[in-house]
Amino acid sequence: xxxxxxxxxxxxxxxxxxxxxxxxxxxxxxxxxxxxxxxxxxxxxxxxxxxxxxxxxxxxxxxxxxxxxxxxxxxxxxxxxxxxxxxxxxxxxxxxxxxxxxxxxxxxxxxxxxxxxxxxxxxxxxxxxxxxxxxxxxxxxxxxxxxxxxxxxxxxxxxxxxxxxxxxxxxxxxxxxxxxxxxxxxxxxxxxxxxxxxxxxxxxxxxxxxxxxxxxxxxxxxxxxxxxxxxxxxxxxxxxxxxxxxxxxxxxxxxxxxxxxxxxxx
Amino acid sequence: xxxxxxxxxxxxxxxxxxxxxxxxxxxxxxxxxxxxxxxxxxxxxxxxxxxxxxxxxxxxxxxxxxxxxxxxxxxxxxxxxxxxxxxxxxxxxxxxxxxxxxxxxxxxxxxxxxxxxxxxxxxxxxxxxxxxxxxxxxxxxxxxxxxxxxxxxxxxxxxxxxxxxxxxxxxxxxxxxxxxxxxxxxxxxxxxxxxxxxxxxxxxxxxxxxxxxxxxxxxxxxxxxxxxxxxxxxxxxxxxxxxxxxxxx
Numbered sequence: 001x002x003x004x005x006x007x008x009x010x011x012x013x014x015x016x017x018x019x020x021x022x023x024x025x026x027x028x029x030x031x032x033x034x035x036x037x038x039x040x041x042x043x044x045x046x047x048x049x050x051x052x053x054x055x056x057x058x059x060x061x062x063x064x065x066x067x068x069x070x071x072x073x074x075x076x077x078x079x080x081x082x083x084x085x086x087x088x089x090x091x092x093x094x095x096x097x098x099x100x101x102x103x104x105x106x107x108x109x110x111x112x113x114x115x116x117x118x119x120x121x122x123x124x125x126x127x128x129x130x131x132x133x134x135x136x137x138x139x140x141x142x143x144x145x146x147x148x149x150x151x152x153x154x155x156x157x158x159x160x161x162x163x164x165x166x167x168x169x170x171x172x173x174x175x176x177x178x179x180x181x182x183x184x185x186x187x188x189x190x191x192x193x194x195x196x197x198x199x200x201x202x203x204x205x206x207x208x209x210x211x212x213x214x215x216x217x218x219x220x221x222x223x224x225x226x227x228x229x230x231x232x233x234x235x236x237x238x239x240x241x242x243x244x245x246x247x248x249x250x251x252x253x254x255x256x257x258x259x260x261x262x263x264x265x266x
Numbered sequence: 267x268x269x270x271x272x273x274x275x276x277x278x279x280x281x282x283x284x285x286x287x288x289x290x291x292x293x294x295x296x297x298x299x300x301x302x303x304x305x306x307x308x309x310x311x312x313x314x315x316x317x318x319x320x321x322x323x324x325x326x327x328x329x330x331x332x333x334x335x336x337x338x339x340x341x342x343x344x345x346x347x348x349x350x351x352x353x354x355x356x357x358x359x360x361x362x363x364x365x366x367x368x369x370x371x372x373x374x375x376x377x378x379x380x381x382x383x384x385x386x387x388x389x390x391x392x393x394x395x396x397x398x399x400x401x402x403x404x405x406x407x408x409x410x411x412x413x414x415x416x417x418x419x420x421x422x423x424x425x426x427x428x429x430x431x432x433x434x435x436x437x438x439x440x441x442x443x444x445x446x447x448x449x450x451x452x453x454x455x456x457x458x459x460x461x462x463x464x465x466x467x468x469x470x471x472x473x474x475x476x477x478x479x480x481x482x483x484x485x486x487x488x489x490x491x492x493x494x495x496x497x498x499x500x501x502x503x504x505x506x507x508x509x510x511x512x513x514x515x
Contacts, residue, residue: 029347146358153357159318160336160408161358201347207348208382223443265348 006233012122012130013225013243016186017195019134020179021203021221022141022214024196026172028204029152033197034083035072037237038090040192041182042068044097046116047184051104057114058181059128065177069092073173094189117188117240126180126185133182137175144171149210186225187240194244195221202251205258206265220250268293269332269438270315275324284310286462287324292406297432297439297452302459303481308442309339311459312410315440321343326503332406335399335437336421339410343383350378354366355398365401373397374427381412388415392424407431409441425452481483 022037027036046064050057068089099248101111111119122130141148151158151168158165183192199221207213228243235242258264268291275288285307292298300308308352315326316336328334352366361369375393378386384429386394392412401406407481409428413421427451432439456472458464464477472478 022483029344032345111366146360150358152347153343154338156313156316156318156337156338157341158358159313160334160338161360204346204348208347208350209353213348 005122006229008122008124008127009119009229009239010226011127012119012186013229014222015127015130016179016183017199017221017225018218019137020183020192020195021199021217023137023172023175023179024198024200024221025203025210025217026141026148026152027176027196028174028200029210032172033193034086034090035069036176036180036193036196038072038086038093039065039069039176040159040189041090041094041185043180043184044063044114044189045093045100046181047189048097048100048104050265051101058133061184062177062181065180069173069177071083073169109114113188115188115190116182116238117184117186117191119186119239119243122185130182130185133178137178140171140175144168145211148172166247170218190194191240193243194247195224198244198247198251199224202247202254205254206263208265220254221247224250267329268327270440271327272311272315273325273327275311275314275326276322277307277314277319278322279310283461285314286435288459288461288463290457290466292438292440294405295432295436295438296454297429297441298455298457299453300356300440300442300459301444301482302464303444306460308444308459309410312440312442313409315408332510333402333404335402335407337395337399337407337409337412339412340414341391341395345384349383350379350392351381351383354383354394355379355401357398359402360502361401369397369401370394372400372431374423389420389424392416393427394425400435404437406438406440409439411442411444413443428452448459466470 012264027033043061043065046060047057048060050060053060070101072086072089092136098111110118116256147158147163148168148171150161150163151165155165156167180189180192183195187195195197198216202220203213203216207216224247225243229239230245231237232242241259270292272288272290275285276283277285288307288311290298290311290327296430300311302308310319314321315328316334351370352363353360355361355366355369363379366382367376370376370379370393373393375390375397378394379484383394383480385403392415394407396412397405397411407428413424416424428439428441431437455466456469457466457473458478460481464481465472465475467475
């Protein structure tokens with residue numbers, strides 16, 4: 001069954017979307033959207049380093065995303081204007097990554113594949129990485145769920161309940177790096193944020209509880225991945241951007257539906 | 267032994283001294299209020315007790331197994347986060363429907379368990395925060411300016427509720443306030459703070475202490491119920507409202 005490249009592509013999209021959506025809820029609740037961008041953009045630098053060193057792309061992207069996420073977390077807790085700093089880091093790491101790739105001599109690599117994903121070229125090994133990494137993130141989120149939510153409400157509130165908000169932030173930072181690393185193959189570094197944020201935003205009006213929103217976002221993410229892939233085949237469009245477009249259309253529909261008070265739930 | 271014992275607590279914020287050599291204790295069942303002007307370190311003291319601030323020196327000892335119910339100064343919940351009152355009460359420890367209904371009733375807001383947090387009024391929100399602190403069956407409630415944003419009757423009602431809870435549950439209460447009328451009516455003991463402990467004791471004692479008068483003005487004894495203290499004061503600063511506040515007690 002896995003011999004069919006379409007089935008592999010579908011499974012890769014599904015795995016990424018299912019891990020990205022619940023994490024994306026936290027990104028939305030904690031207003032970390034720009035943080036997600038910075039982490040994702042840094043990954044291209046990791047891709048370049050991996051290509052140069054001959055290590056797996058996933059590993060390089062993961063390490064670089066982790067380094068960048070940790071750096072940003074450390075710096076932003078020192079009262080530097082966080083959004084400015086994130087902007088500087090996000091775009092400069094992307095630029096340095098692209099320049100670094102151009103230096104690689106033997107590489108006739110299509111950099112576009114890393115910017116926008118190359119889901120139709122997903123192999124068995126990629127699938128194992130995507131579902132392994134995605135499963136890890138979902139397991140981590142389930143395990144820390146209550147603590148993460150409490151820390152999201154407020155640091156002091158968490159401390160008073162014996163929860164260290166810094167530890168919970170590290171959980172999110174790590175999860176974000178993993179999702180970025182597994183999503184490169186699927187939607188590429190430039191569109192990872194779409195799988196994180198758009199399903200969560202689309203789910204918001206119809207959820208009454210955090211758990212409800214996470215589950216609904218996962219469902220919408222899965223639909224975006226599968227439907228987007230299907231549309232890409234029908235219209236012969238690039239798969240990664242088609243998935244992001246589908247998510248955006250679902251968001252638009254959700255926004256329109258939420259204007260009807262009878263349908264809104266939260 | 268005391269529930270909480272603070273000895274020689276010193277906290278610096280970015281080189282600035284926020285608290286200097288603060289000693290205080292609170293015993294089982296006591297209501298203690300910390301008063302002081304803005305920036306006097308009241309919130310820092312509470313945050314040090316819950317462990318959110320690391321002392322530069324000094325020691326905070328809590329009774330073994332102490333359960334703290336913490337009511338924060340304010341809490342802003344992002345509108346992107348859907349949250350029913352019941353789900354909020356169950357963070358981080360899940361709460362049954364029965365217990366949720368019970369603590370909400372105790373906090374004076376029965377029957378709102380299924381409402382969204384974002385739909386609550388300011389007064390309801392503060393009471394839900396109180397209910398959340400109650401459901402851990404606390405030995406002590408910590409309230410950090412819990413009536414901020416409430417009007418005078420609203421905060422008076424809120425503190426009456428606290429007194430009733432103390433009677434019903436026997437838990438101690440440590441609260442921070444700059445609303446002087448609260449100090450006088452509800453507390454067993456008052457600690458007047460301005461970076462250090464200026465004076466402490468029974469409300470009447472503190473109200474007549476020269477250090478307290480220097481901070482809050484001398485003539486406010488009888489007018490406390492009407493007078494809300496909003497300014498920063500220095501010890502050597504003469505209170506401008508003095509003439510307007512006649513002593514009636």
